[in-house]
Amino acid sequence: MSDLNYWEPRSLLDAVSLLANLGDQVRPLAGGTDLLVKMKKGPINWKGIVNLKSLTELKGINKKGETIMIGALTQISSLLENPLVQIHFPVLVDAARSLGTPQVRNLATIGGNLCNASPAADVALVLLMYEASLLITGPNGSRKVPVQAFYVGPGQTVLQQGELLTAIEMALPPLNSKGVFYKHGKRKSHEIALVNVAVLLTPQPGTKQIARARIAVGSVASTQLRIKDAEDYLTDSLATLSVFEQAAKLAKEAVDPIDDVRSTASYRKQMVGVLTRRALVEAWGGDL
Numbered sequence: 418m419s420d421l422n423y424w425e426p427r428s429l430l431d432a433v434s435l436l437a438n439l440g441d442q443v444r445p446l447a448g449g450t451d452l453l454v455k456m457k458k459g460p461i462n463w464k465g466i467v468n469l470k471s472l473t474e475l476k477g478i479n480k481k482g483e484t485i486m487i488g489a490l491t492q493i494s495s496l497l498e499n500p501l502v503q504i505h506f507p508v509l510v511d512a513a514r515s516l517g518t519p520q521v522r523n524l525a526t527i528g529g530n531l532c533n534a535s536p537a538a539d540v541a542l543v544l545l546m547y548e549a550s551l552l553i554t555g556p557n558g559s560r561k562v563p564v565q566a567f568y569v570g571p572g573q574t575v576l577q578q579g580e581l582l583t584a585i586e587m588a589l590p591p592l593n594s595k596g597v598f599y600k601h602g603k604r605k606s607h608e609i610a611l612v613n614v615a616v617l618l619t620p621q622p623g624t625k626q627i628a629r630a631r632i633a634v635g636s637v638a639s640t641q642l643r644i645k646d647a648e649d650y651l652t653d654s655l656a657t658l659s660v661f662e663q664a665a666k667l668a669k670e671a672v673d674p675i676d677d678v679r680s681t682a683s684y685r686k687q688m689v690g691v692l693t694r695r696a697l698v699e700a701w702g703g704d705l
């Protein structure tokens with residue numbers, strides 16, 4: 418660690434040109450709660466870090482028309498306190514609350530949770546469920562990527578050399594939408610998910626018909642997944658227990674987990690079914 422070079426650019430332009438010139442030799446640093454852990458575990462194959470902390474233009478939460486923009490350097494703790502997020506994206510608040518401890522949440526950023534590309538990431542899973550778009554700036558300009566197209570594999574994203582994630586954009590969901598986030602781990606708190614599930618249901622006002630359904634699951638494939646088959650099945654269906662059970666079955670069939678030190682694949686698959694059913698019932702909330 419002591420031999421590492423260190424840069425602290427003052428503007429996005431400077432950060433991007435530094436990263437583009439230094440290439441694979443360096444890594445951007447946001448809150449450091451993933452990167453510093455990786456560096457301490459070692460070995461690492463880079464020679465310096467570019468600390469993003471002075472890029473104030475990458476911090477903050479603002480409403481722009483019918484969308485919300487969240488700067489990539491916004492801390493996870495800020496999501497918990499923000500009234501816009503609380504009103505329009507309550508499931509994001511639940512996921513943020515489940516991430517680490519207060520000390521970790523004060524350092525960790527929303528952008529870091531996405532760019533670390535862990536299949537178990539909690540906040541990133543809910544951003545997938547809310548169909549976020551990611552704003553990226555690099556040496557060749559800016560581009561927008563839907564979050565479902567951001568991941569290439571575990572720990573890998575579509576970010577090219579010199580590119581930084583700058584902001585997350587989300588359309589405000591209909592106000593009658595109701596969502597739920599479940600994180601299943603071995604402990605009640607301070608735990609990385611064995612399986613996490615996020616759902617959002619939008620009823621047709623005044624009816625039992627489901628106008629829109631979103632389901633995302635994590636820790637059960639090489640990247641986080643939207644369960645399109647189950648979403649399509651739910652859309653326009655009447656909300657009943659058997660409909661939610663069938664959607665949960667489709668979710669279970671769609672995932673492809675692996676055995677690892679924390680859980681078996683078959684347990685994870687089973688839990689996708691259990692948690693999806695439970696989340697749909699809780700999100701609907703009314704009589705079934």
Ligand SMILES: Cc1cc2nc3c(=O)[nH]c(=O)nc-3n(C[C@H](O)[C@H](O)[C@H](O)COP(=O)(O)OP(=O)(O)OC[C@H]3O[C@@H](n4cnc5c(N)ncnc54)[C@H](O)[C@@H]3O)c2cc1C
Pocket residue numbers: 444445446447448449450451452453454489490493515516517518521524525526527528529530531532533537538539540576580581582583607608609610
């Ligand atoms: C004790 C502990 C508990 C944790 N618990 C949880 C948990 O419950 N749930 C969970 O999901 N995570 C958890 N984490 C992981 C971590 O806190 C989160 O993933 C966090 O959001 C990472 O954000 P960061 O700002 O610290 O990222 P960093 O560590 O700074 O960066 C992570 C990666 O993203 C890259 N990066 C960061 N920002 C950008 C950017 N704007 N553009 C391009 N690349 C970028 C970095 O180069 C690095 O590769 C935990 C970590 C610790 C240490």
